[in-house]
Amino acid sequence: MPYRAIKHLFFTIIMLSATANAGLVNAISVIVNGEPITLYEIHKTSSLKSISLREALDRLIQDRLEVSQIKKLGVNADAFEVQSRLEAIAAQNNITISELKSFMLGKGMDWKSYESDIENSIKQEKLYRSIFANAILSIDVKDVRKYFDANPDEFKRANEFKLMRYNSANEESLKRILASPMSIVEGVTVTAETVQAATLDGRTRYFIDQTPIGEFTPFIKSDDGIKMYLVENKSKYESLSFEMVEAAIEAKLEDEKRQAAVDNYFEKLKSRADIVVLRRP
Known part of the structure; x- marks a missing residue:
């Protein structure tokens, strides 16, 4: 076979392969009440949310069930x-x-x-x-107290923090630190410090309290730019009283009831939905 013909054939095979792969990526995986979910959406959701393909598909199925139910109930936003x-x-x-x-x-x-x-x-x-x-979302105070007594470690608060403070004039520099914590980034000042909780403003203490040891706090805007902390250690713990955390526990239990109501609602919708699986991700 002449070289030109071979070259043309090779090019044709590549193009057909690329077209086939593109078609597969954009192919419909599942149809939920007439609403399609493509393989591309599943892989994209999995990548963006850092979840498995199965979890991504479950989320997209719920999304389509939401769309379907909104249409069915005539829910509008003017x-x-x-x-x-x-x-x-x-x-x-x-x-x-x-x-x-x-x-x-x-x-x-x-x-x-x-x-x-x-x-x-x-x-x-x-x-x-x-x-x-x-849904019944009200929480009995007895349930709040029961949760408090069963989870004492959740209601201890550190009074001293060993931190690495990162200061910068812009968020982009701090994002580079988050992407590569061991790197040295121009424009970022790093300071090791041990801080007493009583010296912190309420917002900063909240962020540090909520950040696990070994992780970074969210960005905190200040008069001299933007900062974040790497929490290296927490110490000098004290137990919080029931009265101090009662409202927070009640809110947590209400959120759990809301989530349970949502899960139950969509499980029922899913069991009645017209779901057609064409290709598994």
């Missing part, structure tokens, strides 16, 4: 509700809607898509409110 939500988001960031729009466009984001996302989130909130309305 233009006024969307505008009000946008105004609230802008106000929280001390900017106008025009500035919010300019910021998003400057980041290459599509404003119409963002408005659509806001509309969908409002519909979702309305659906979930209807789920919670039919």
Whole structure:
């Protein structure tokens, strides 16, 4: 066979292979009440959320069940509700809607898509409110006390912290530290310190309290830039009284009841749904 023909054949095989692979990636994996889920969505969700393909598929199935149920119940979000939500988001960031729009466009984001996302989130909130309305969410004080007595280690608070403080003028430098903690990044100052909890402001202490040993706190804005802490150790623990944590325990138990109500609701929907599996991820 002439070289040119072989070269053409080889190129044709490559193109057919690439087309086949592209078709497979974009292929429909599952159809839920007429709403398709592609293999691409499953792999993308798995990667973004750092979860297994099975967990990603379960999440996407619930997403499609939400969409289906919102349509079935006629849940709507009008233009006024969307505008009000946008105004609230802008106000929280001390900017106008025009500035919010300019910021998003400057980041290459599509404003119409963002408005659509806001509309969908409002519909979702309305659906979930209807789920919670039919669930018993009240918590008995006896259950709160029982949880407190059964989990004493959850209600101890450190009074001294061994920390590494990272200061920078911008978030990007700190993100580079998070990506590679052993690296030296220009513009980042690192200070080892042992801090007494009583000297910290409430917000900083909360972040450090909630951060496990060996991990970084969220970014904390300060007058001299942005900082974060690596929590190396916690010591001098004290036990918190029941009265100090009662409200927090009650909120935690209410959240668990809400999640149980949601799980139960969607399990029932799933059992009745028209789910067709075409390709397993």
